[in-house]
Amino acid sequence: MVIGLVAASAIVIIVLFIFIKGISPFINDYQGSGNASLLKFITGFTWTAGNYGILGMLINTLYLTLIATLVSSPISILTALFIVRIAPKRLSASIKSVIELLASIPSIIYGLFGMAVINFVVKNIGNLFNIQTAGGTSGLSTVIVLIIMMIPTITMISITSVEAVRQDQIHASLALGATKAQTDFKIVINGAKSGIFAAIILGVGRALGEATAVSMVCGNAITGPNLNLFDITRTLTSTMMLGLHESSGLDYDIRFSVGVVLMFIILLTSVTLNAIKRMLEKK
Amino acid sequence: MENNQEYDFIIKNLNLHYGDNHVLKDINMEIKHSRVTAFIGPSGCGKSTLLRCLNRMNDLYDICRIDGDIFYKNININEMNPVELRTKVGMVFQSPNPFPMSIFDNVAYGPRCNGIKDKATLKEIVTTSLKKASLYDEVKDRLKDNALGLSGGQQQRLCIARAIAIQPEVILMDEPTSALDPIATSKIEELIDELKQDYTIIIVTHNMQQAARISDYTAFFLLGEVIEMGETSELFANPQNEKTEDYITGRFG
Ligand SMILES: Nc1ncnc2c1ncn2[C@@H]1O[C@H](COP(=O)(O)OP(=O)(O)OP(=O)(O)O)[C@@H](O)[C@H]1O
Ligand SMILES: [Mg+2]
Numbered sequence: 001m002v003i004g005l006v007a008a009s010a011i012v013i014i015v016l017f018i019f020i021k022g023i024s025p026f027i028n029d030y031q032g033s034g035n036a037s038l039l040k041f042i043t044g045f046t047w048t049a050g051n052y053g054i055l056g057m058l059i060n061t062l063y064l065t066l067i068a069t070l071v072s073s074p075i076s077i078l079t080a081l082f083i084v085r086i087a088p089k090r091l092s093a094s095i096k097s098v099i100e101l102l103a104s105i106p107s108i109i110y111g112l113f114g115m116a117v118i119n120f121v122v123k124n125i126g127n128l129f130n131i132q133t134a135g136g137t138s139g140l141s142t143v144i145v146l147i148i149m150m151i152p153t154i155t156m157i158s159i160t161s162v163e164a165v166r167q168d169q170i171h172a173s174l175a176l177g178a179t180k181a182q183t184d185f186k187i188v189i190n191g192a193k194s195g196i197f198a199a200i201i202l203g204v205g206r207a208l209g210e211a212t213a214v215s216m217v218c219g220n221a222i223t224g225p226n227l228n229l230f231d232i233t234r235t236l237t238s239t240m241m242l243g244l245h246e247s248s249g250l251d252y253d254i255r256f257s258v259g260v261v262l263m264f265i266i267l268l269t270s271v272t273l274n275a276i277k278r279m280l281e282k283k
Numbered sequence: 284m285e286n287n288q289e290y291d292f293i294i295k296n297l298n299l300h301y302g303d304n305h306v307l308k309d310i311n312m313e314i315k316h317s318r319v320t321a322f323i324g325p326s327g328c329g330k331s332t333l334l335r336c337l338n339r340m341n342d343l344y345d346i347c348r349i350d351g352d353i354f355y356k357n358i359n360i361n362e363m364n365p366v367e368l369r370t371k372v373g374m375v376f377q378s379p380n381p382f383p384m385s386i387f388d389n390v391a392y393g394p395r396c397n398g399i400k401d402k403a404t405l406k407e408i409v410t411t412s413l414k415k416a417s418l419y420d421e422v423k424d425r426l427k428d429n430a431l432g433l434s435g436g437q438q439q440r441l442c443i444a445r446a447i448a449i450q451p452e453v454i455l456m457d458e459p460t461s462a463l464d465p466i467a468t469s470k471i472e473e474l475i476d477e478l479k480q481d482y483t484i485i486i487v488t489h490n491m492q493q494a495a496r497i498s499d500y501t502a503f504f505l506l507g508e509v510i511e512m513g514e515t516s517e518l519f520a521n522p523q524n525e526k527t528e529d530y531i532t533g534r535f536g
Contacts, residue, residue, distance in 0.1 A: 037390055072498035124513065152381070166302045166380075168376060168378070168380040169382060169383075170378060170447075171340065171343070171376070171380075172376065172442070173382075173392070174340070174343070174369065174448075175338060175340060175369055175373070175374040175395075176369065176370075176373070176392060176393035176396065176445065176449055177366050177367070177369040177396060177397060177447070177449055178366075178392070178393070178396040179366055179396070182396045186392070186396070190382075190383075190384070233505065247511075
């Protein structure tokens with residue numbers, strides 16, 4: 001109870017602080033640079049000192065997360081199914097511990113891996129198709145890093161819900177002459193779908209909020225949206241993370257405004273996805 | 284193997300182990316076509332285990348080892364594809380276990396898995412199966428509703444409809460009424476009475492009256508052995524074995 005209250009009020013204080021910092025660029029006068037225009041902020045596509053538009057990177061954030069989710073979800077679900085239902089016990093135990101390990105690796109390590117390996121691979125893929133990349137830093141690298149980071153999260157929670165599917169349902173299906181594969185897809189995945197969906201929601205949250213690793217491979221484009229995956233890109237988080245190195249003033253405070261937008265987006269996504277989840281469960 | 288149309292199952296020298304546990308001991312048995320056969324006996328004596336041998340559900344347990352032969356319509360079931368065997372030998376479980384999907388989808392599940400896609404055909408199968416399971420009138424206006432919203436007795440009849448929908452020749456029932464109240468139980472018993480015209484039925488039951496009421500043949504099990512098997516009326520009126528008599532008169536078990 002008490003701990004819950006402390007935690008809840010801590011969250012409220014943090015959100016409030018960021019929110020107050022975040023609206024300050026639009027109302028306060030900053031010596032020398034005036035204040036930022038809220039309209040430009042929300043509708044602008046370019047991000048430079050004194051010119052702060054987030055619409056482009058907002059689209060990038062959603063776009064890259066969507067692609068990463070579409071790729072990582074089926075991989076994760078099939079991995080979970082393989083671990084729980086198909087692999088022999090010892091193999092599945094070892095894959096499971098590898099995935100747990102992957103889930104606990106800090107994002108900076110994924111970022112380093114992205115810079116060293118994924119960028120290189122993307123650069124070469126680009127070369128293969130005669131596409132010039134900025135040394136491989138690109139939307140594609142960002143998506144791949146996100147996918148690698150989402151898979152352990154989604155898989156681990158999916159495993160729990162796949163394991164929770166009742167044996168009597170599985171037996172009923174097999175006794176009706178369903179094959180093992182039909183049973184796995186129609187009964188096991190279907191029975192685990194609400195847990196799997198919760199896992200995806202968590203993965204999406206992780207992807208939307210991932211800053212470190214993304215900043216290291218996205219290239220920080222000045223204007224957006226950057227829908228070509230071989231182009232450099234910029235996300236809300238990478239903007240907060242890099243670029244402007246002051247510790248006060250408009251350039252500094254406006255990053256809190258981006259933070260407010262990010263929090264809002266994460267909240268909105270999670271509410272939407274949860275609504276979809278509830279609709280799925282009703283069916 | 285002699286060509287025998289009279290029996291759906293012929294079981295020869297069947298021994299079954301779960302690990303070190305010798306659960307079925309030297310079972311020899313014939314199951315007559317188009318009759319109701321009841322398995323009775325105290326808890327843990329292997330009735331469900333033998334039932335699960337007949338549609339090879341024991342394959343699912345790694346620790347299970349089976350010796351001996353079971354013939355289904357003169358074919359050794361180990362030489363059959365288990366999926367094919369299970370479409371001919373349906374099963375209804377002890378506690379109702381409908382899938383968390385609509386009533387229609389529950390019944391259509393087996394046919395769909397067997398490759399039937401045509402909507403009209405599926406609808407036809409679902410309707411007939413529900414009618415055969417005496418459930419149609421109660422659910423015809425809510426086929427799209429989730430099956431978990433049905434009462435326990437309705438759920439069990441749905442499970443029977445689901446088993447019928449794959450058009451089996453044999454239906455195995457493992458204590459299908461043990462989780463139900465007396466009214467739902469008598470409905471299921473009436474249903475079995477109707478179904479026996481079209482199907483061979485093997486039913487496990489703890490309820491002696493039930494076995495006497497609905498079955499043509501009864502097998503009495505004790506500690507993994509078949510002590511006695513015969514026509515139900517005979518076995519209940521004139522048990523040959525003392526242990527059978529003790530059991531059916533309720534002196535133990
Ligand atoms: N999957 C299994 N793994 C290991 N042992 C099992 C398994 N299923 C059953 N047994 C064992 O086999 C024996 C027979 O069990 P079975 O379920 O066939 O008895 P039953 O006659 O159906 O009893 P009941 O009337 O209580 O249902 C029991 O000792 C049980 O513990
Ligand atoms: Mg049993």
